[in-house]
Amino acid sequence: MQHLAKQFRIYVLVGLAATAVHYAILIGLKESGLLSSVPATLAGYLAGGVISYRLNRSHAFESDRPHHEALWRFVLVAFVGFIVTGVLMALLHEHWGLHYVLVQVFATGTVMIWSFAANKFWTFQPARDKD
Numbered sequence: 001m002q003h004l005a006k007q008f009r010i011y012v013l014v015g016l017a018a019t020a021v022h023y024a025i026l027i028g029l030k031e032s033g034l035l036s037s038v039p040a041t042l043a044g045y046l047a048g049g050v051i052s053y054r055l056n057r058s059h060a061f062e063s064d065r066p067h068h069e070a071l072w073r074f075v076l077v078a079f080v081g082f083i084v085t086g087v088l089m090a091l092l093h094e095h096w097g098l099h100y101v102l103v104q105v106f107a108t109g110t111v112m113i114w115s116f117a118a119n120k121f122w123t124f125q126p127a128r129d130k131d
Helices: 002-031 037-060 067-095 100-123
Strands: none
Touching: 002 037, 002 100, 037 067, 037 100, 067 100
């Protein structure tokens, strides 16, 4: 249980770095008028995802799973988060009128819980011996 708590703390710290990049891109693109909230948040999500993969693989999960196995799994987990983020932004901000940063905070928390579990127990799980 201690290992899980430590792993989750590291995951959160990595998430903060990825989230800072995500939010900077979201807010920069939205406030500059270059993109509306949905494409702006999805652009930020992609940039944060690159940071998240590299840091989570080496620090949070200390995975020895080969990149060719872990990367496609990470992309699939991230794709689910990408869809959830886009749907929440479209529904809660564009349809219901909630502030886009508030919606993004909610989406970040929702996706963080999903992605931690999926990445821990599937993406970065040690590869099984092939006997």
